[in-house]
Amino acid sequence: MAQHDLGPGRLEAFSDGVIAIIVTIMVLELKLPEHVGEKGLVHGLLLPLTPKLVSYAMSFLVVAIMWVNHHALMATVRRATRTILWQNNHLLFWMSLIPFATGFLGENPRLPDAYAVYGFVLAASAGAFTLLRWHASTQGRDSPELSKVHRAVLGKSLLGTLLYAAAVPLAYVSIFASIAIFVAIPVMFFLPVFVGPATVNAD
Amino acid sequence: MAQHDLGPGRLEAFSDGVIAIIVTIMVLELKLPEHVGEKGLVHGLLLPLTPKLVSYAMSFLVVAIMWVNHHALMATVRRATRTILWQNNHLLFWMSLIPFATGFLGENPRLPDAYAVYGFVLAASAGAFTLLRWHASTQGRDSPELSKVHRAVLGKSLLGTLLYAAAVPLAYVSIFASIAIFVAIPVMFFLPVFVGPATVNAD
């Protein structure tokens, strides 16, 4: 039992709980529109909901990618050290602000501020994840194959963090520049995400 | 530990968390009616709440069936591959919209649009589940008995998906046609749900 508790088991359970709630409470931002009956499906429901649904789907994808990355990263962690516990709490703090940033963006799809806030929260989350991965990677030093994986994914993590950070000022130049970044990063991450677990699964 | 992490254990934990929250936040749609004291129990509480309670109970049953199916399906999965992780995330995305569709239906029990939206979300969820089951079934190929189960349940999954999809246009013909479908599918699924785990439990 004790041995189990010193493994990353409970850290994963807690993170899964927080991430599951983060993913799900974003749906609460999809407030029910009023008077759909009079306005009809398109003007009463679809048009007002579209920006909310798009930002929800985008955030769901980002959080799901982070969870898959977390899943792959923790599979390489042998002990939940104090540093890993707090790096993880730090990550969960920034991720817990994603529903707020998502709701704000869904409510104000034409407001540069909303894209700046969204970019800032995602940059902070990606940065916290990079820190966690960097620290966790120091545990896997003895396995050269694992180190290769970590180095590869760390590069992408850092790049993603910087791109999200760039989306903050860019939002005031053109919201479409920020949108391009928000769309590009999941695409960029999608494959590398699997390099991690795939290689890990391999050994 | 690592071995454990490569099993479907954490995928189940995350799915259980998301499904548990999906089931529970639907209750938040049961807003407290005002002035029940003046209007009395029947007109102040029961009449306004009935459509909400009925749509909540219906969705609770659908989500519970999906959870039981998920439970039975994952018991046959040996490794959480990248494809299974993402098929599962895709399923959770559509399921996460069920509370919204349920609340919209509970608020507008006479509006065809509400039945169309509800049918669409359930069709997408059932379709995502069918994809996940189809992919997972390719892992069980080596066990002929398991394959037989998967083929049997896959047929029902596909049928349920098509029926929910049919409920979308039918809602504009008559909401009662959609209601008939929403009632028929849980009934239809109820037994097969148990064919799965039962057979699995058997070996």
Next chain:
Amino acid sequence: MAQHDLGPGRLEAFSDGVIAIIVTIMVLELKLPEHVGEKGLVHGLLLPLTPKLVSYAMSFLVVAIMWVNHHALMATVRRATRTILWQNNHLLFWMSLIPFATGFLGENPRLPDAYAVYGFVLAASAGAFTLLRWHASTQGRDSPELSKVHRAVLGKSLLGTLLYAAAVPLAYVSIFASIAIFVAIPVMFFLPVFVGPATVNAD
């Protein structure tokens, strides 16, 4: 892994998730009062919140007792059969209405209807738990000691169910009769709750 999945492990994980959310979303009913500054702590905060806090504490205790009972009961279950899965889902459905009934009671502490609704939801939850326990007890038949425990606790479960049911009509005679029942049942359950796990722990 498969063996693990056929045990009650995942049923417990899902139940823990749902019960954890049930317990926690009741807190969302503790809406923040307005203008506390002008009205002062007592009239602005404490007086309006007291009925909400009392009904929250009462429901928290009831749900916690049910969780402890569930914990003790599942420790005696060897396999998550289809019947146990659905008896458990049935229990979770009624328990998921406790936050609504609690909020309604907290909003209307002088309304007999609120006590009737609260009594009805708790009677249904206790009844569902009695059914689950009765079915689970049939699995433990081979252990005479376990059967003795189940019989003892089943009696209390049934009594609690009937008392909660009695609180529904009694609310219209006097809300204090219902309050007496709501206070008496946790007291009555408190010791037996531990007979269960205690005896189970013993062997």
Next chain:
Amino acid sequence: MAQHDLGPGRLEAFSDGVIAIIVTIMVLELKLPEHVGEKGLVHGLLLPLTPKLVSYAMSFLVVAIMWVNHHALMATVRRATRTILWQNNHLLFWMSLIPFATGFLGENPRLPDAYAVYGFVLAASAGAFTLLRWHASTQGRDSPELSKVHRAVLGKSLLGTLLYAAAVPLAYVSIFASIAIFVAIPVMFFLPVFVGPATVNAD
């Protein structure tokens, strides 16, 4: 399986669920401000949100410290006795009020009552945790090293409880005295938190 259920495993799972929700629903208090477009980022978003964000971050840190402490404490517990189950439920009850107290403080950053309520809820949570730790420590008596850890951390727990309690009356003298306490306790706890698991990890 049964053996597993008698361990602290499920108590941890339930506590993780409740704590994960407590942490996450605090974010729901970060209501979206209106008319940010007209008012601009600073006056429309940042200024109104700052007190809410600060109190959220402070509470997130407190709950995260409690979770890390809980994680370390439970790693020393061998059996989930009835007393530990109820000491834990008692802790979760008080912790479940933290989101309410946090929201109230975020809404009323100049109101002494808000600091008094926040101090009271945290004092009660810290007191419940002290009780749980004190009881759990009686299980570890046979390990002198563990007892030394428990005694060290128990002292800090008690001190934290008393300081939070002192913040209640001090709020009416000066809210800055309460703020000083709210900031000092996490700082004070931060290192000892790790004495616990560190020492535990050591053996």
